[in-house]
Amino acid sequence: MSDNQPKKEISAIKGTRDILPDEARLWQIAEARAREIFELYGYRELRAPVIEPTELFEKGTGASSDIVTKEMYTFTDKGGRSVTLRPEYTPSVVRAIIEHRLDLQAQPLRFYYIGPMFRYDRPQKGRYRQFHQIDIEVFGEKDPAVDAEIVEMAHRLLSQLGVEKAMTLVNSVGCRKCRPAYGQELRKASMAARDRLCPDCQRKAELNPLRIFDCKVESCREVAATFPLISDFLCPECREHFQKFREYLDFYGIEHRVEPTLVRGLDYYTKTAFEIVAEHLGAQNAICGGGRYDDMVKEFGGPDLCGIGFAMGLERLLSVARIQVPKSSFVYFAYLGQQAKKDSLRLARLLRSEGIECLVEFKERGMKAHFSRANKLGADWVLVVGEDELKKGKFQLKDMVNSRQFEGSALELVSLIKGKKILE
RNA sequence: GUGAGUGUAGCUCAAGGGUUAGAGCACCGGACUGUGGAUCCGGUGGUUGGGGGUUCGAAUCCCCUCACUCACCCCA
CATH class of the missing domain: 3.30.930.10 (Bira Bifunctional Protein; Domain 2)
Known part of the structure; x- marks a missing residue:
């Protein structure tokens, strides 16, 4: 057992790859x-x-x-x-x-x-x-x-x-x-012309004369042009x-x-x-x-x-291929405090059951950091969940694309998000 | 299996024998404790693919090796 083996990172084996x-x-x-x-x-x-x-x-x-x-x-x-x-x-x-x-x-x-x-x-x-x-x-x-x-x-x-x-x-x-008759004729022709072929094609003449047809060497192409074709057989x-x-x-x-x-x-x-x-x-x-x-x-x-x-x-x-990837849209939850975090998790369950993609991150952040993060992740919506919202039972929903903000109950916001999805 | 080219930070690339290997982008943080993108400042990140050799000194020159890429062959 040698302990000074060079450290080698494990990577995908040759000819295989990850599709990210x-x-x-x-x-x-x-x-x-x-x-x-x-x-x-x-x-x-x-x-x-x-x-x-x-x-x-x-x-x-x-x-x-x-x-x-x-x-x-x-x-x-x-x-x-x-x-x-x-x-x-x-x-x-x-x-x-x-x-x-x-x-x-x-x-x-x-x-x-x-x-x-x-x-x-x-x-x-x-x-x-x-x-x-x-x-x-x-x-x-x-x-x-x-x-x-x-x-x-x-x-x-x-x-x-x-x-x-x-x-x-x-x-x-x-x-x-x-097909057999053609194979014989082709072999006969290629063997007869063997000394005018490149070394590679001389080998092909025995193994697989058909391959001589796609040789790039000019002299081989000239020779191959004289060979019989399957269509005649x-x-x-x-x-x-x-x-x-x-x-x-x-x-x-x-x-x-x-x-x-x-x-x-x-x-x-x-x-x-x-x-x-x-x-x-x-x-x-x-x-x-x-x-x-x-x-x-x-x-x-x-x-x-x-x-x-x-x-x-x-x-x-x-x-x-030239494939258009349809834009997906999701809601990022910007919450402040432990209670709001739990309420966000509960709201996210509601929205998901309505088919809306939601992201509630577990790391606590300030409001600015939340928005910054939401922006970086490409969120289409940010749902603000804080003390004021919890008291009122109404939430701020910001459209990150147009920078417009709406206020409403959870259900009102659901239909707003779904309505926008249909419009797109 | 054969041949050629390329390997420096997560990515794109500098440094071409001479301090402690740099920059941009990305990432993290701050300026900014309820509202993103911009700007500025700071930070993390490297055995220069690996090993050996030459040299006072190697990312740089030489040898070996590995990986990747392209081509031959063949095929999707």
């Missing part, structure tokens, strides 16, 4: 808007645990994905089970559907959830180890109209939160019938689905750009993949990402139930 009250207010508003909007479209909240068996993600997210291979918070619990803090939400919902036979309910099923996710990444702007997602999923609806509807719903939320210049990128990644069914999806987007008046190289990092997507990107977010500019995953439920041993959904990153969303 001023900021938490913005979170509350954003979350409330999301819930309101999703409920308008028939979505209902489904809360799954933060912690799940590790195999859920190995199977669902994909054993070869970056998330599973190097970004999961995985540990062994006291019972010897391997458990993981969820890095994403979709596999949990799929698990819940199968476990509770939710597929027996009338379809389509629509769920939403808001909560923390965990990924052991190196933190940077817009990327944290504990981050928060707004997640929605629809099960049992094959019609591409629903693909467009969730994009439209995402845009409604963004516009409610004052997010401007959000660009929608769309693609179809095909299905198990048509889509089977008739996928092609039609993608076309209808885009028709519905046009129907909704949602501007979008086809991004033939948009694949998303998760293995399970089929057909539709999309992303919404925003400005001023730095390198991590995707504010929302989603797509269709028609095979996942079945692969988990469940019924043949198609799915589609998206996730929005709350941290990223809030960094581009």
Whole structure:
């Protein structure tokens, strides 16, 4: 035991942070808007645990994905089970559907959830180890109209939160019938051009040729321009689905750009993949990402139930949102003496039961100090409780914004405060 | 995991080898014992991220380490 260890202050662990009250207010508003909007479209909240068996993600997210291979918070619990803090939400919902036979309910099923996710990444702007997602999923609806509807719903939320210049990128990644052929062709092309690629892309040619498309090196871009595109390989069914999806987007008046190289990092997507990107977010500019995953439920041993959904990153969303915080108003009690303190406490109970926020501080102060304090705290009203008031049963109420003062009984002042609240 | 940048008071920043590391804001108190914001005065607050080295002398120069930030990778 060494006693000269450098004293180290305990701080939040890397990639996590505290959301202090001023900021938490913005979170509350954003979350409330999301819930309101999703409920308008028939979505209902489904809360799954933060912690799940590790195999859920190995199977669902994909054993070869970056998330599973190097970004999961995985540990062994006291019972010897391997458990993981969820890095994403979709596999949990799929698990819940199968476990509770939710597929027996009338379809389509629509769920939403808001909560923390965990990924052991190196933190940077817009990327944290504990981050928060707004997640929605629809099960049992094959019609591409629903693909467009969730994009439209995402845009409604963004516009409610004052997010401007959000660009929608769309693609179809095909299905198990048509995608493999494309993968082979792309690999063939990239391997053939290997010696003209940068070292980084030479590695990608073997591991994930799709990533060569977003290399910034000019020579790589030239090479990549000659590569085949998924759009030329889509089977008739996928092609039609993608076309209808885009028709519905046009129907909704949602501007979008086809991004033939948009694949998303998760293995399970089929057909539709999309992303919404925003400005001023730095390198991590995707504010929302989603797509269709028609095979996942079945692969988990469940019924043949198609799915589609998206996730929005709350941290990223809030960094581009412009949220008006409604002004709250409260009454500060300026009392003089022990008796008045108790009367203040009693009056505050009355006002609170009328829905009025009250603050009675326990430290005794002079009248000047009370007002000074009330001003600093941003009180809208100061209720003066002193000997004179107690004798008369009438109190002085000062409007701190207009510097006007009123006198009245407790009930008269209640209606005065409530009346003003309604006017605002 | 790789690379770069930054670490001085709660916050924003000075001091660039030379007394006891300063200022503004914030906080607490006073001028002002029944009425706020302004002004003035005073006060609390620092092992200069941590450790080692060079030097008569280190916040300052060197090495190590930690933290934060941004980027790569990947993604929300």
